[in-house]
Amino acid sequence: MKGSRGDRLSSADRDPAGATPLLELRGLTVSVGHLPVVAGLNLKIARGEAVGIVGESGSGKSVTWLAVLGLLPGSLAVEGEALLEAENIIGASEQRLSQVRGGRVGLIFQDPISSLNPVQRVGAQVIEALRLHRGLRGYAARTEARRLFELVGIPDAERRLDRYPHELSGGQNQRVMIAMALAGEPELLVADEPTTALDVTIQAQILALIERLRREMNMSLVLISHDLSVVAEVCDRIVVMYAGQIMETGSTRSLFASPSHPYTKGLLGAAPVLAQKPQRLASIRGHVPEPWNMPPGCPFEPRCPYAMPACSAARPLLSNLAPDHQSACIRAGELPALARHGPT
Amino acid sequence: MLLFATKRVARAILTVLIVVGCAFAALRLSSDPALVVLGPDAPPSAVAAFRAAWGLDQPLWQQFFYYIAGLLRGEFGRSLLNGADVLPLVGSRVLVTLEIMIPALAIGILVGVSAGAYAALRHNTPKDRLVMMGAVAGFTVPHFVLGLVLVLIFAVHLGWLPSGGNDSWRSAILPVVTLSTGWAAVLARFTRSSVVEVLGQPYIRTASAKGLLWRAVIIRHALPNAAIPVVTTIGFMVGGLLAGAVVTESVFSWPGLGQLIVTSVAARDVAVVQCVLLLVATAMVLSNMTVDFLYTLLDPRLRGGRH
Numbered sequence: 001m002k003g004s005r006g007d008r009l010s011s012a013d014r015d016p017a018g019a020t021p022l023l024e025l026r027g028l029t030v031s032v033g034h035l036p037v038v039a040g041l042n043l044k045i046a047r048g049e050a051v052g053i054v055g056e057s058g059s060g061k062s063v064t065w066l067a068v069l070g071l072l073p074g075s076l077a078v079e080g081e082a083l084l085e086a087e088n089i090i091g092a093s094e095q096r097l098s099q100v101r102g103g104r105v106g107l108i109f110q111d112p113i114s115s116l117n118p119v120q121r122v123g124a125q126v127i128e129a130l131r132l133h134r135g136l137r138g139y140a141a142r143t144e145a146r147r148l149f150e151l152v153g154i155p156d157a158e159r160r161l162d163r164y165p166h167e168l169s170g171g172q173n174q175r176v177m178i179a180m181a182l183a184g185e186p187e188l189l190v191a192d193e194p195t196t197a198l199d200v201t202i203q204a205q206i207l208a209l210i211e212r213l214r215r216e217m218n219m220s221l222v223l224i225s226h227d228l229s230v231v232a233e234v235c236d237r238i239v240v241m242y243a244g245q246i247m248e249t250g251s252t253r254s255l256f257a258s259p260s261h262p263y264t265k266g267l268l269g270a271a272p273v274l275a276q277k278p279q280r281l282a283s284i285r286g287h288v289p290e291p292w293n294m295p296p297g298c299p300f301e302p303r304c305p306y307a308m309p310a311c312s313a314a315r316p317l318l319s320n321l322a323p324d325h326q327s328a329c330i331r332a333g334e335l336p337a338l339a340r341h342g343p344t
Numbered sequence: 345m346l347l348f349a350t351k352r353v354a355r356a357i358l359t360v361l362i363v364v365g366c367a368f369a370a371l372r373l374s375s376d377p378a379l380v381v382l383g384p385d386a387p388p389s390a391v392a393a394f395r396a397a398w399g400l401d402q403p404l405w406q407q408f409f410y411y412i413a414g415l416l417r418g419e420f421g422r423s424l425l426n427g428a429d430v431l432p433l434v435g436s437r438v439l440v441t442l443e444i445m446i447p448a449l450a451i452g453i454l455v456g457v458s459a460g461a462y463a464a465l466r467h468n469t470p471k472d473r474l475v476m477m478g479a480v481a482g483f484t485v486p487h488f489v490l491g492l493v494l495v496l497i498f499a500v501h502l503g504w505l506p507s508g509g510n511d512s513w514r515s516a517i518l519p520v521v522t523l524s525t526g527w528a529a530v531l532a533r534f535t536r537s538s539v540v541e542v543l544g545q546p547y548i549r550t551a552s553a554k555g556l557l558w559r560a561v562i563i564r565h566a567l568p569n570a571a572i573p574v575v576t577t578i579g580f581m582v583g584g585l586l587a588g589a590v591v592t593e594s595v596f597s598w599p600g601l602g603q604l605i606v607t608s609v610a611a612r613d614v615a616v617v618q619c620v621l622l623l624v625a626t627a628m629v630l631s632n633m634t635v636d637f638l639y640t641l642l643d644p645r646l647r648g649g650r651h
Contacts, residue, residue, distance in 0.1 A: 071552055094557060102555035109553075115546040117565050119572075119643055128564070129554045164644040180554060 020085065022047045022187055022220050023068075023105075027080035028090070030060070030067045030244070035291035038064050038244040040080070042318075045188065050214060050221040052231030052238045052252070054267065058288040060244035061224045065190045069105060070097045103133045106181030106219075110193040112173035116165040122176045123149075123161025126183055133184035148179040153209060171202035175209070182213065188220040189213075195230060207234055228267050232256065237324075240264050243288055243299035246318060250325035260327040260335055262304045298329070306331055306338055352636070356629040361412075363625040364618065368408055371614045372400075380612035381424050398424060411618070420622070421615030430619045434604065438586065438623070440510065441593070441600030445585050448520045452527025453578060459528065460535025461570075465562065467540055475532065482529030491522045491595035508597035519596045523589065527581055534577045538570040545569070572642050579635030583628040 021044035030038040038060040045051055053061045066072045068082040068089065081088045089100055101107070109115040117125060126145045130136040136144055142161065149157035152175040165173055174194060181189060191210060195203035211234045214221045225231050231238055231252075238255050240248045240263060248261035259265045266284040286303040295301050297312035304311065310330060318326040321333075331338065371377075378394045379386070386394075395401040399410060414421065420431045463475040498518060499507035506515040542548065543566055551565040552558070586601055593602035601620060608616040640646045 066549075069553065071549060098555045098557050100555075101553050107550075107553040109546060109550060111546060115550045117547045117551065117569070118645060119568050120565075128556070132555045166645045177550075180550075184555065 021045055021083075022049075022085060024083040025064070025068065025080065026083065028064060028067065028082060029079040030063050030072065031077050031079075032075065032291065035294075036244055037076070037291055038067065041244075041246065043239065043246070043249075045220050045222060047187070047220055048218050049237065050211075050223065050235040052235035053222060053224045053241060054226065054228050054231050054238060055241035056226060056288050058243075058290075059241045061241045062192050063244075064241075065107075065192065065222065065224065069101050069107070069190075070094075071101075098132075102129050102181070102186075103184040104186055105188045105190060106184060106186035108174070108177050108181050108189070108191040108194045111197045112170055112177050113165055113197075115177060116173055118165055121162050121164055122168065122173075123163075126161075126176065126180045129180050129183035145179070145183075148182055149176075151182070151213070152176075152179045153205075154179070169202075170198050171206065174198060174202075174206055178206075178209065178213070182217070185217070186219060188222065190222045190224070192224045193226070194223070196225070196227075203230070210234065240267065243294065244291075245299060245315075246326075246328060247300065248325075248327045248329070249318070250322070250327075254322060254325045258325075258336065260321055260325065260332040261300075261329045262306050262335070263300045265335070266303075306335070352633060356633060359629050360622065360625045364622050365408065367618060367621045368411065368614075369404065371612070371617060372404060372407070375612060376400075377424055377612040377614050415622075420619045423616055424613050425611060430616050434601070434616065434619045434623065437599070437601045437604045440598070441586060441589055441602065443510070444516050444519045444523065444592075444598060444600070445589060447516070448523035449527060449581060449585065451520065451524040452581070453531060455524065456528035456531025457535045457574065460532040460574075461539050461567070463532065464536045464539030464543065464570075467543075472536075476536065479529040479532040479536075482525045483533065485525075487522055487526060487591045488595050490525060491518065491592055494518045494522060495595070508595075510598055515596070515598075519589075519592050519598055522592050522595070530581075531574065531577060535570065535574050538573045539566060542566050542570040568642070572639065575638050575642060576635055579631050579638070582634075583631030586627050587624040 023045040025041050025043040028038060028041040028043075029036055041060075041064060043051075053064070055061045063072065063076075067076070067078045070078075070089070070092070072078065078090055080090060082090045084100065084104065089097060092100075116122060123142070123145050126148060127136075127141045130141045130144055134144075145161055146157045149160060154160050154172060154175050160168065160172070165176070168176065178194075189210070194210065195206050198206060207230065210221065210223070213219070214234075221234070223231055223234055228238070235252055238250065238252050239246055240255075240261065242263050247263045248255065248259070250260075255264065256268070259268055263284070284303055289295060289299055289302065295312060297310075297314055298304070298307075298316050301307045301311040308331070316328045316330045318328045319332070320326055329335070377398070378391045378400055382390055382394055392401070399407055402410075411421070420429070420434075422428060423430055423433065459475050459479065463472040463479075466472045495507045495518065498505045505517055506512075507518075509515050548561060548566060551561040556564065587605070589598070589600060590602035590605060592598070593600045594606060597603070601623075604616065605620050607613075608620070
């Protein structure tokens with residue numbers, strides 16, 4: 001199966017909407033007790049596609065992906081489907097999931113130093129993944145681990161294999177994490193805030209590395225971030241999440257050109273634009289509602305400058321604005337005009 | 345590294361010296377060994393002769409100097425009661441104590457660590473709470489109470505096991521159970537909290553995310569990290585091994601080191617008490633050094649500098 005790289009290349013070139021998606025989430029719901037943290041998420045990831053998931057902390061963006069791979073504690077209930085090429089992996093056996101995790105789907109986490117086992121050499125941690133998913137052992141595994149280290153840009157790879165995480169810098173540890181995630185030759189790489197814990201200069205390097213590897217290995221990428229600008233650099237498509245729901249999704253270009261949800265507009269306003277004269281950054285007042293305090297209608301309504309009575313009546317559904325652009329705002333069509341005249 | 349080791353050994357020797365010095369002073373200042381050994385009615389001439397014979401008439405610092413000099417020659421002193429060399433006496437008692445201590449420690453570690461890990465993996469379930477209730481009970485009941493209860497049940501009522509002495513291996517069972525209960529309880533609590541803490545660490549999620557089965561995550565990633573604080577606790581237990589059985593040995597009249605301490609202190613047989621203390625202090629210091637060494641073996645973060 002791993003040999004069929006050629007098929008994947010060709011399918012990636014096709015229109016993502018037409019091909020069978022690599023991964024499709026159908027009505028994915030994660031709840032604590034009866035309170036949903038992620039509420040009925042529908043999402044398709046095409047082969048070779050790079051999708052950015054953006055939202056404030058507490059918007060359910062990380063939880064979604066931990067739920068897909070069955071990595072959440074048992075106290076959180078997961079419903080719905082996650083179809084990995086038509087195979088639902090929600091509720092799959094531990095045996096099955098262990099083949100998917102680190103195999104077809106690789107994961108990278110936020111804080112690289114604490115995400116690596118402190119008492120194991122970094123090489124051994126990568127070799128462990130090679131043994132699990134590619135059956136490599138001994139010299140072959142070590143050679144492949146060194147190749148992966150070189151691939152992710154770790155200098156002096158041979159010697160670094162025998163280092164412990166505390167002997168490497170944050171950026172190098174994140175490269176180790178990436179090497180480990182690549183060990184199983186994944187078709188989908190899920191990167192959960194991979195640059196948040198790193199210095200700004202290192203952030204750009206790591207992002208560029210992820211982008212290069214995605215193209216070279218023709219992987220799909222899900223990049224989770226609270227930072228729209230990080231996601232925009234790497235991703236073809238952006239999904240804006242809020243309170244466990246998708247507020248807006250569209251191609252990076254159209255989402256930036258015509259943001260069609262007040263929340264997206266808020267996120268864009270909160271990011272500094274270097275090309276313009278420095279201005280006071282806009283902020284979105286209030287905070288993400290807690291699961292037990294969810295408004296009956298649109299979850300963003302209490303913080304929305306454009307809210308009107310109809311917004312709190314029912315939860316708005318995603319509707320098409322263009323073939324590659326959807327918004328869950330009932331005033332999406334009016335927004336450009338409203339923005340010119342200011343909030344009502 | 346060599347400097348570190350030299351410093352460590354020097355500090356260990358100093359610790360032992362201080363312990364021995366304090367004991368030396370305390371034993372001689374608290375009462376007069378000559379009067380205790382010869383009895384209050386002994387004629388003054390006999391007392392003076394006894395003092396002269398044992399060097400007790402000399403200034404304290406001089407006695408201590410001779411004592412240390414003797415130690416360096418390998419002479420641990422002679423019993424004030426019968427003039428016998430104390431080393432073989434203490435040595436034979438050590439072996440008797442280890443007869444119950446080693447099995448008790450082994451059982452304590454085995455039961456405690458497994459129970460703690462079991463409870464941690466079932467964190468916040470009724471099974472976890474049951475194990476921890478058992479651990480609290482085992483931890484709070486004093487050895488003499490548990491020992492007496494065991495004697496009452498298994499020796500007096502059921503008549504299955506002897507109540508004391510060390511005639512056969514069967515007489516060791518009750519003291520071993522008594523000692524291991526406390527250790528198992530302490531270790532169960534330590535192991536549980538350590539494993540629970542480690543299971544919450546991000547690298548455990550990483551291990552799952554790379555495709556390891558939960559069993560392998562526990563064995564390969566959780567336990568090696570959780571072992572670090574547990575090993576410290578075991579180290580201290582080993583250090584206190586020789587001195588730890590005073591109460592239990594008294595309850596079961598087990599003729600080990602603990603009993604020897606009690607009788608020698610009462611009889612002011614200072615040479616014996618000093619020898620025992622020297623041994624106990626050395627064991628404690630050695631086990632501490634071993635723990636330090638094991639630490640660096642288990643946790644690469646504590647190894648000095650980058651290679």
